[in-house]
């Protein structure tokens with residue numbers, strides 16, 4: 001879909017057409033999203049082998065990229081999927097180690113010889129996004145470090161399945177412009193569960209018929225607690241997400257509600273609906289992944305048990321659905337689904353980012369960068385849980401007068417990177433004073 005419009009083709013309309021063949025670069029392949037994306041690839045291959053090629057998309061992995069945190073897993077993935085390019089954001093030594101690990105994996109198996117091109121360094125993921133063979137890039141990197149790969153994929157005219165919401169938040173208008181300039185009709189497919197849900201529900205009506213977007217939130221592990229009761233929670237408690245098994249940063253962000261703040265802005269940037277027509281509903285069961293309310297009072301929801309393989313598969317094969325990629329709801333068993341408003345007193349992040357986004361420019365990038373630093377400090381044990389969002393607020397408040405602020409009309413990649421650098425340094429300074 002282009003931004004600000006409903007998806008050009010709905011999943012149901014596409015099911016009668018031949019399934020697509022997509023050649024995919026997976027960025028962040030060793031993480032929660034990346035490993036589940038490889039599950040989707042293997043599921044499609046198995047279905048095609050069993051049932052023939054007529055109903056299931058063909059997914060080929062052309063490149064894998066990750067950090068340097070789990071080179072043995074990256075090597076095992078490479079040996080199994082045999083992409084032509086494998087990349088690590090690490091050093092030349094990491095690349096050498098990766099080469100050795102891949103050779104050992106291949107030697108241990110019985111397959112044919114395999115020696116991929118190996119890239120390394122901070123720019124490697126963006127190089128993969130732009131230059132690796134293939135038509136589709138899944139960005140499953142964590143953090144706004146994913147901005148360069150997001151822009152690189154779109155600027156190269158590739159289809160971008162976007163899990164890395166931070167790149168959209170930080171890049172804002174820059175990502176929208178790259179989408180608008182793409183030769184593809186639907187260059188960006190959201191993978192985030194709520195936005196995949198919204199994209200599916202939006203297919204039920206025209207833009208002008210949309211009244212509100214309702215973004216659901218699990219409420220995280222601390223739902224129902226007041227501000228005072230959040231002060232002494234531990235990293236371990238913050239990582240005990242009630243419904244989703246995800247990476248450390250997004251899980252922590254769910255506990256602070258920063259994730260929901262990012263997702264409200266993500267919905268605004270993706271679908272062109274005003275921020276004041278996007279509301280959050282706390283839904284602890286994570287069965288309803290988001291809803292679209294139309295002008296006639298009808299509300300369309302997307303519902304499925306919490307399983308990211310569904311939105312990842314749709315992101316890779318949109319608008320085609322992959323049979324059996326996830327289970328449906330158990331309609332024969334009794335179940336209770338509840339909805340409640342967000343407690344903005346205890347969890348002010350959504351309000352804070354809406355305000356920063358209304359002011360525009362580099363505000364959202366600063367919000368996200370300060371949060372990334374504060375989340376790291378929380379897990380390092382140097383700050384309290386409540387100080388994460390308090391510090392983001394303090395940094396945001398200083399941003400307009402900092403010299404690092406750029407208004408929306410002058411936004412550039414350099415301006416975003418400058419504002420992020422300032423926000424990270426300022427957050428560290430504030431936290432250093434408190435440590």
Ligand SMILES: NC(=O)C1=CN([C@@H]2O[C@H](COP(=O)(O)OP(=O)(O)OC[C@H]3O[C@@H](n4cnc5c(N)ncnc54)[C@H](OP(=O)(O)O)[C@@H]3O)[C@@H](O)[C@H]2O)C=CC1
Nearest residue numbers: 028030031032033066067068069070089141163164246247
């Ligand atoms: N997990 C989920 O269910 C959901 C996640 N998302 C979003 O998806 C994104 C990924 O989340 P998640 O999978 O949970 O995160 P993880 O922490 O599990 O994985 C992050 C991945 O990014 C890689 N990585 C880190 N830095 C770089 C870099 N500079 N270049 C290339 N790769 C890098 C890591 O490599 P390594 O560790 O090997 O160094 C790892 O493969 C986030 O933006 C998150 O908000 C959205 C909805 C749901």
Ligand SMILES: CC(=O)[C@@H](O)[C@H](O)COP(=O)(O)O
Nearest residue numbers: 192193217218219220254259
């Ligand atoms: C699975 C997914 O999309 C996550 O972003 C999820 O939304 C996190 O759950 P919360 O609703 O608790 O933030």
Ligand SMILES: [Mn+2]
Nearest residue numbers: 192193194263
């Ligand atoms: Mn989400």
